[in-house]
Amino acid sequence: MNRRMLRLAADGLLGVLDRLDPPRCLFCGDAGFGHMDLCRACYQAMPDNAIPCPRCALPWSGGTCAACLTSPPAWQAAVIPFRYVPPVANLITELKYHARFMAARILGWSFCDRLDAIYPSHDMPQLLIPMPLHYSRQRQRGFNQACAIAQHVATCLGMQLAPRLLWRPGATASQVGLSGAARRRNIQGAFAARSSAVRGRQVALFDDVVTTGATAMAAATTLLDAGAARVELWAVARSQGPLTALRH
Ligand SMILES: [Zn+2]
Ligand SMILES: [Zn+2]
Structure with a gap:
């Protein structure tokens, strides 16, 4: 079939x-x-992330923001259609902490619907790679929330979901409460990618929420180092504040 x-x-x-x-x-x-x-x-x-900077996805009306012009993130584009406020934040919480999988369906479908509206002529990447959890955290939670949402996005957009091309080989401590510098140290070397499958491909790295961008920066850098031709950062929701942890 x-x-x-x-x-x-x-x-x-x-x-x-x-x-x-x-x-x-x-x-x-x-x-x-x-x-x-x-x-x-x-x-x-649902709270639109209106007129975002195309690189860091902060709400901004003047194209690429000053911070991204001075020191751009590793990824080439960011597609994050919602702000991390209710009810989007509630849906993410319901999925992540209460395993309400209907929330993943709503978030995935809403992402695709907004993607069509905000980026009607967007060139689709070839692979959709969910942000991996470390296996111990995945075992504890029982699922990866980014992957649960990405499954619906891949189906909606007819994209190839590639959940095994990027992984976390070692444990990283929780990022909660750490400063930007501490987050960078914590996350260094946290990812590995399968070069043979990523080399020369255009990929979208998919997460549920982007906050400081430290995790996304490490993951995107790993994908680019593995030979990806282009990396976009896709996420459902952007929390407020600059990508403080990702600038070199
Ligand atoms: Zn920016
Ligand atoms: Zn209603």
Whole structure:
């Protein structure tokens, strides 16, 4: 069965389930749309990351921001359509800490819908690489939230999901509460990539939230060192503040 037939079968099954148990908006309880537990009004109220800098994705109306002109990040473009505030932040929390996989579906679908609106002529990278968790953290959580969202994005956009080309060979301590310099030290050497599969390819590195950018910087640098032709940073949500930890 090819991908199109699988999607038609999945849509058919979801349609039957919708009639038995209609989807309800997670936020307001109104009828959901597109087989999702989200209503149209709440979707439209999701916080756009309006007119972002194309390199660091901070809201900014003047093209590439001064910080990125002076000292650009490793990746060539950032695509982050939402701000990390409610209800997007709640959906990410629901997925990450309560394993609500419907939230991954909503976030993945919303990312694709906004991608089409904000970047209508965007050249699609060839590979979608979810930001890996260290295996001990993945075992503890039971899943990788970035990968859970990226699965829906890959299906929506017809992209190849490549979750095994980038990994974390060693344990890194939690980044919470560390200064920029401490984060850089903590993350150095944290990633490894399969060069034979990455070399010459255009890739999108996918994460749920980008905060300081330290983790994304280390991962993107690893992919470029492994021979990737172009790396874009894709994420659902951008928290406020500059990419303080990623400048060289
Ligand atoms: Zn609603
Ligand atoms: Zn910038």
